[in-house]
Amino acid sequence: MAQLRYSVIVDTLTSFGLDIWEQPHEVLELIKNAGYDGIDLTAEPDRIAIGRYREIAEIARSMDMEIAALLGAWATWHAGEARDLASTDDAARRYAIGYAQKCTDLAVDLNVSVYEICCCPAEPKYPEHDVPLPTVRQNFVQSAREISRYAGERGVRVAMEPVNRFEGYAGFMNSVVDAVGVADEIGEDNLGVMVDFFHANIEDVSVADAIRRAERRLMLIHLADSNRQMPGMGHIDFTGVIRELDEIGFEGYLSLDCLPARPDPTTYLGHSIDYMKRLEEAVALEKRLSEMS
Ligand SMILES: [Mn+2]
Numbered sequence: 049m050a051q052l053r054y055s056v057i058v059d060t061l062t063s064f065g066l067d068i069w070e071q072p073h074e075v076l077e078l079i080k081n082a083g084y085d086g087i088d089l090t091a092e093p094d095r096i097a098i099g100r101y102r103e104i105a106e107i108a109r110s111m112d113m114e115i116a117a118l119l120g121a122w123a124t125w126h127a128g129e130a131r132d133l134a135s136t137d138d139a140a141r142r143y144a145i146g147y148a149q150k151c152t153d154l155a156v157d158l159n160v161s162v163y164e165i166c167c168c169p170a171e172p173k174y175p176e177h178d179v180p181l182p183t184v185r186q187n188f189v190q191s192a193r194e195i196s197r198y199a200g201e202r203g204v205r206v207a208m209e210p211v212n213r214f215e216g217y218a219g220f221m222n223s224v225v226d227a228v229g230v231a232d233e234i235g236e237d238n239l240g241v242m243v244d245f246f247h248a249n250i251e252d253v254s255v256a257d258a259i260r261r262a263e264r265r266l267m268l269i270h271l272a273d274s275n276r277q278m279p280g281m282g283h284i285d286f287t288g289v290i291r292e293l294d295e296i297g298f299e300g301y302l303s304l305d306c307l308p309a310r311p312d313p314t315t316y317l318g319h320s321i322d323y324m325k326r327l328e329e330a331v332a333l334e335k336r337l338s339e340m341s
Pocket of ligand 1: 270
């Protein structure tokens with residue numbers, strides 16, 4: 049059984065007042081010492097200078113860590129502005145596509161293989177959005193097709209992240225199953241899906257089921273338990289998740305994504321990866337035993 053690879057979304061560490069842009073060595077050493085293989089950097093190509101990105105990437109690589117992915121900031125709460133790939137306002141939709149293209153360019157510059165896109169309205173409305181769902185879908189599909197082609201020409205992969213009904217468009221691409229349908233409709237080889245366990249726990253049959261259905265389109269995972277805390281602190285069946293990842297031969301990263309991260313950096317980083325690795329060992333052992341019988 050292949051070992052899984054783990055990274056940390058560095059922005060989650062701001063819960064502890066740790067800022068990678070301020071203290072790169074300190075933050076990267078904490079992550080490295082806990083046993084991670086990589087980091088995920090938020091993509092803000094208009095706000096953070098390319099030189100800073102290159103500097104962080106270089107330090108990470110000198111410590112034998114990869115940039116697992118660029119984290120797209122799509123929700124208004126995250127980005128501080130609307131980046132809506134399904135907007136009925138064409139200028140707003142073009143603006144969001146422009147952001148994605150800059151993410152692609154940043155990925156090329158830093159030699160990062162994948163970044164994610166989401167479908168987030170400027171202001172989420174639950175239980176029903178005022179834009180008809182077929183229009184939302186049509187607009188998003190058009191945007192995602194354009195983005196994936198631009199990225200494909202540059203050797204970058206794009207992972208669509210389904211977000212739950214309270215943060216995304218209620219009724220469109222909230223589940224992984226829906227995202228797989230969108231990916232199939234667009235049909236670009238470099239366009240896949242990602243599974244954020246917090247969202248999938250709300251919207252899919254189960255997290256393991258979401259992984260099974262994403263299968264070869266699965267590019268990346270955002271790792272948290274059902275309550276968005278460290279793995280083991282909620283009710284997701286992580287043993288089942290690991291069995292499923294082995295079954296589909298997943299080769300991407302599991303990026304730690306707890307909000308808010310608690311209780312302290314050492315416990316947050318250490319417990320999460322140790323818990324997962326222990327379950328990985330158990331699943332590998334289970335497999336060996338079943339092969340003996
Ligand atoms: Mn996520």
